[in-house]
Amino acid sequence: GAGVSQSPSNKVTEKGKDVELRCDPISGHTALYWYRQSLGQGLEFLIYFQGNSAPDKSGLPSDRFSAERTGGSVSTLTIQRTQQEDSAVYLCASSQPAFSGFAPPDTQYFGPGTRLTVL
Amino acid sequence: QKEVEQNSGPLSVPEGAIASLNCTYSDRGSQSFFWYRQYSGKSPELIMFIYSNGDKEDGRFTAQLNKASQYVSLLIRDSQPSDSATYLCAVPHSGGYQKVTFGTGTKLQVIP
Numbered sequence: 001g002a003g004v005s006q007s008p009s010n011k012v013t014e015k016g017k018d019v020e021l022r023c024d025p026i027s028g029h030t031a032l033y034w035y036r037q038s039l040g041q042g043l044e045f046l047i048y049f050q051g052n053s054a055p056d057k058s059g060l061p062s063d064r065f066s067a068e069r070t071g072g073s074v075s076t077l078t079i080q081r082t083q084q085e086d087s088a089v090y091l092c093a094s095s096q097p098a099f100s101g102f103a104p105p106d107t108q109y110f111g112p113g114t115r116l117t118v119l
Numbered sequence: 120q121k122e123v124e125q126n127s128g129p130l131s132v133p134e135g136a137i138a139s140l141n142c143t144y145s146d147r148g149s150q151s152f153f154w155y156r157q158y159s160g161k162s163p164e165l166i167m168f169i170y171s172n173g174d175k176e177d178g179r180f181t182a183q184l185n186k187a188s189q190y191v192s193l194l195i196r197d198s199q200p201s202d203s204a205t206y207l208c209a210v211p212h213s214g215g216y217q218k219v220t221f222g223t224g225t226k227l228q229v230i231p
Contacts, residue, residue, distance in 0.1 A: 033219070042127075042223030043163070043207065056218055091162060095219070103165060104151060106211045106219055110162035 002026065004111035006092050012117045013082055021077040021114045025094030032075050033095075033108065034067060038088045046090075049075060082118045089113040122146060123210050125222035133230050138195040140206050140225045145189065148213025152184060152191045155207040157224065163207055167193060198229045 005024040034046040045059040049069040069075040093108040124143045132138045155163035169175045169182040181194040208222040
């Protein structure tokens with residue numbers, strides 16, 4: 001079946017502009033995660049959704065960052081007034097609380113990421 | 120203490136050797152443990168998971184878990200250059216929801 005998709009794959013923007021990044025999780029996956037990964041660095045957790053609610057927003061780096069999820073499916077990460085330090089790959093992942101073939105519950109399936117460059 | 124800790128490396132091993140990657144975690148209630156592999160420029164992918172104390176083997180990969188010591192490791196036997204990647208340890212929270220914490224990853228380099 002279809003995996004996690006993200007769009008756009010690449011985004012170049014000017015400092016101060018707003019950007020929206022989209023994530024389409026695997027159908028039926030109840031949990032959705034956003035991470036940020038700067039060049040050569042580890043995964044930085046941003047936010048986690050269970051259904052449409054976000055029980056954990058602790059990783060959002062500032063109030064310029066926000067995210068929503070509608071219909072228990074698609075999620076949008078919005079960065080307002082982008083700064084150069086926002087440049088990174090933004091990864092989305094989804095999971096479900098049940099076994100699926102080989103994979104145990106909570107296995108995260110990652111999308112290909114959006115590479116954001118702020119000039 | 121970080122929730123999930125890994126040595127960032129790089130860990131360099133010669134081709135054919137055993138690579139040993141280690142991870143410690145702080146949540147004593149965690150029940151499952153995952154290892155993801157991330158090639159440069161790619162997204163992480165699941166390669167191993169383990170629930171029970173002891174060893175779990177899958178081909179050249181062995182995951183080891185010691186819950187008393189809050190320690191999980193990944194052994195790669197007969198390391199190949201294609202194993203060169205960053206290996207991420209991931210631990211779901213025990214709080215009853217699907218939050219997962221990733222370690223910062225260990226970069227493995229297998230030298231031909």
